Amino acid sequence: MTEYSPPLRDGELTTNQSTKDNIRILNELIDASKDIPTNTSGLGHIQLSINEIKKRAQQLRSSDGSKSDLTKAHYLLAGGGLRVSDINSSVKILQSSNILEQTVLENNDGELDTYLKLKKDENVLSSIEYLLMEASNDFHSFLASNIKFKLSSQKYDIYENFGINVNEKDKIKEVIPTLEQPIWGSSGNNILQNKGHSKLNVNENFLIREKFERYAKIIHRFNNARQANEPFSLDEEIISMITTSNDSKNRQIFESWKIISTVKGSDDIVRSGKNYLEKQFLDYVNTLYSRNLSEGLPTNTNKIKSFIDIKLKNNNTNTWKFPNMTIVNGVPIWALIFYLLRAGLKEEALEVATNNKACFKKVEGSFLKYIRAYVSSDNHKLPDHYASQLHNEYNQYIKCSLDGDPYRLAVYKVIGRCDLTRKNISTITLNIEDWLWIHFMLIKDNISDNEPIYEKYSLEDFQNIILSYGTKNLNNFYFQSLLLSGLYESAIEYMYTISEIDAVHLALGLVNHGLLKTHQPSNKVSDDNIISNSSKSVFSFSKILGNYIHSFKYSDPRIAAEYLILLALDDTANPISVCHEAIIELILDSREFTILLGKINRDGTRIPGILEERKPLLYLRDKENFLHSITEPAARRADEGGRIHDSLLLYQLSEEYDIVVESVNKLLSDMLSNTGLNKPLVTENSNPNTNPILLAQRLLSMYSDNLEISKKVHYKNKETCILLLRLADARKLFLFRQWQNCLSHVEEMDLLPFGDALSARTKAQEFLNLDNNIIKNIPVLLIMVMKCISALIEKIDNSDYQSSAKKQQIVALKNIARNCIVYAGIIQYRMPREVYSTLIKIESSL
Known part of the structure; x- marks a missing residue:
């Protein structure tokens, strides 16, 4: 039976013929390949630049045989599934992306320049990379040496806690082991891990260090006074510190603390703001008066008159700057009333108005009853019927008067809260403080829904204006404006960008006055920000304080502890728990166990650390409560983190002696079971703090000598420890x-x-x-x-x-x-x- 074969198409060869031709072509290729240079031929590789390849490609395309060559190339590339049109489009894409140069160098000099330029760039990049690598190596070397030094300075305190005597010679000869990196914090809530990316370094230079120490001393005295229930004005102490400082940049900080000291509660922001601005203005008037003493008694009214003469008179011509002012006996009466109100001297303003009643015009006849009602009211607001009458007079006569006294308009506007659609008074010169004061005077505390929109002006409206103006319009008074208007969170956020160390203590001052809480809703503030980006700022005191303490928690753990205690200024449950958690973090991060928690001597007596001495400020009643809330959780956390020797010391400091023996038994058991019989368990160089046998011997001796401690160790654990030590003795006999x-x-x-x-x-x-x-x-x-x-x-x-x-x-x-x-x-x-x-x-x- 013959095999079926399909009919041949044009140009197609039979199978036998095709096979013969393929064999012949392959043989020819093999012979030709013998002439191709190899890696061992010594000819090297052919390296052409992109520009050279492109130029030669153009020469090939422009040759007479380009068409036939293109055809051959088409058949050659067809086996790989490529088309010439696709290659051309790809080249154009590369050209448009500037990967290939758009022009071809026409001579060797151009190619040489390009080569040299690329070589130069390569050398520059290599140099930069080398310098970065060297800097990185230097940093790691510095870090390693400092960490080793840190451990060296602490370990002998640890020895003492376990009753180990160390000779001075041993301190010199001891080899420092590598310090493992701690991984502390509960569920990622470690506030000392600097998630806020603070760049502050309190040891950067002398000036910063000096400011840091001066602040720290005040905080220490502040905590002492709180613990002793003694009066202590944090505001006045810091103001005194700033006053004696030689730093000229402290003026803004000084003013900010003066503002904080006048604020008595978050419900009186408007009143506190007005009071501060009025007192500030009166102090300024007094300063000017002391420099330009005038005739007459130094009463407040005479001081304001002197101020008006200085500010509103042209020195050369002895004329007034505002020609339309009402002058009575050489004094601009409306300007005097306005600035008396501006200085908070309301009684004096009423007295001036009463004494000059006859000088008022007909349209001003009712003013005296208005100002009398304004001054006598508890909240310095006009009764509704008086306010309505004053508004009518203001709209009919005062506002539209072309030749009226500009200060008369200002007085009417302030007393009656008139024309709130135009809050500024453009006819008289006002500085930022005057502008703020006028807005405070126009704000209404209780606004009913029935009032027309043009009569409504709340504190929140004013706060939005402050934020919209920003530093561009308020200049160097922006921070004070934020504080005066009650935008405390935004104020701290802004100060944080100027001076972190001052921002932290200003935040503390606000917390101390109850204006900021020490905690934040967990669903509003991210881990990385101290202020949320929502429309209503939410402040995280723990974050800003944690960022600050991060810069010195290793170098100054005592000071760090004093600051962390401040987290419990707000004595509600959440801040106290945050405070305790942060204290535990500091203990584990710094490893300054002796300083922070104290130590236990060889005779079993316990010396408390600085944290235990601050128990009342941590809302911990007694020693047992402190050990249960601070020391024991720290030990447990260290144990969970695999820091066995740290946990041993912390358990001992928490007086959990049974857990100490139990942990030592585990260490001792692991050592005995994992060490070969032909290896010694104790050598001359064995560390008494880390060798389980030496450690167990010391602890048993210490606990046996103290009956109180011995009672806290379970008999079974003590018996196990004795058996393991006897097994170690048997191992020693076996080794010998x-x-x-x-x-x-x-x-x-x-x-x-x-x-x-x-x-x-x-x-x-x-x-x-x-x-x-x-x-x-x-x-x-x-x-x-x-x-x-x-x-x-x-x-x-x-x-x-x-x-x-x-x-x-x-x-x-x-x-x-x-x-x-x-x-x-x-x-x-x-x-x-x-x-x-x-x-x-x-x-x-x-």
Whole structure:
């Protein structure tokens, strides 16, 4: 049966013919490939620049045979699935992206310049990379050396807490171990991790360090006074500090603290703002008057007259700057009333109005009753019927008067809150403080829904104006404007960009006055920001304080603790818990356990640290409450973080002596079970603070000497520790090849079956009741005993003199070995598999 073959199409070869042609082509390619230079030919590689390749490509395209060449290329690239049109489009894309140069260098000089330019850029980048690498290496070297020094300065305090005496020579010879990086904080809430990206370094230079220390001393005295329930004005102390400072930039900070000192509560922002601005103005008037003493008694009214003469008179011509002012006996009466009100001298303003009643025009006839009602009211607001009358007069006569006294308009506007659509008074010159005061005078505290929109002007409206004006319009008084208008959160945020150290203490001053809370709703403030980006700012005192403390928590842990205590200024539950959490973070981060928590002497007496002395400020009643809330959680956190030695010390400081012994037992058990029998457990260079055997010996000695401490250690834990230490002694005898002594030592421990055949089953039953730290070392103990027996039998067999006593000794040793094997067989599933195999191998060789 013939095989079916499909018909041939034009240009298609039969299978046989195609195969022959393919073989022939392949042979030709193989022969031609022998002429291609290889890596070992010594000819190197052909390297052309992009411009050179492009130029040669253009030459090929412009040649006479370009068409045929293109056709050949088309067939050549067809096997790889490429088309010439696709290549051209790709080249155009590269050109448009400036990856290929748009012009071709026409001569070798151009290509050389390009090459040199690229080489120069490459060299510059290499140099920069090298410098960055060197800087990084220097930084890491500096960091490593400083961390080692830090640990060196602390570890001997740790020794003392465990009752370890260290010679001065040892301090010099000791090799510092590598310090592991701590990973502290609960659920990512560590406020000391500098998530706010603070750049402050209190040790950067002398001036910053000096300011830092001066602030710190005030905070220390502040906490002392709080603890002793004694009066202490934080505002006045810091104002005094700023006043004595030589820093000329402190004027703004000084004014800010003066503002804070006048604020008595968050509900009186408008009143406090007015009072501050009025007092500030009167102080300024007094200063001017002292420089330009005039005739007459130095009354407040005369001082204001003197101020008006200085500010509103042209010195050269002795004329008034505003020609339309009403002058009575050489005094502009409306200007006098306005500035008396501006200085908060309302009674004096009423007196001037009363004494000059006859001088008022007809349209001003009712003014006296208005100002009398204004001054006599509790909140300095006109009654509704008077306010309505004054508004009518203002709209009909005062506002539209072309030749009226500009200060008369200002007085009417301030007293009656007139024309709120135009809050500014453009006809008289006002500075920023005057502008703020007028707005405070126009604000209405209680606005009813029935009032027309043009009569409504609230504090929130004013705050929005302040924020919209910003520093561009309010210049250097922007921060004070924020404080005066009650925008405390925005004020701290703004000051934070100018001076972080001052922003922190200004925030503290506001918290102390109850104007800011020490905590924030967790769903409004992110971890990285001290102020939220919402329309209503939400302040995080813990974040700003944490960022500040981050810069000195290692260098000055005492000061850091004093600041963290301030988190509990707001005595509600949340700030207190945040404070306690931050204190724990500081303990674990700084590792200054002795300074912060105190120490326990060798005789068991306890010396408290600075945190325990501040118990009342942490809202902790007594020592037990402090240990339960601060020290013990810190120890537990250290234990969870794998910092075993830190947790041991912290548990001891928290007087959890039973946990200390339990933890030491675990360390001791791990060391005994993981150290080979041929290696010593204690050497001359062993660290008494980290070597479990030395540590256990010290603790047992300390706890045994103190009956009170001894009662707090569970008997089973103490017994386990003693057994593990005896096992360590047996290991030492084994290492020194004292086989018989080692066996005797193990027999006294009463853990293995050294008796008759039934002892193996008895000990196997007791095995289940052993402490886990002992169980972990039974396999090593069995191997050690079996090797001792093997060594003793070998020694007896190799002795020259043989007797029945020696044979009996060998029999007794083999009985012990047999009992151990039976014992091991019963508990073998509680041991590593290879241990039982090793025991069988040793037993078979006996």
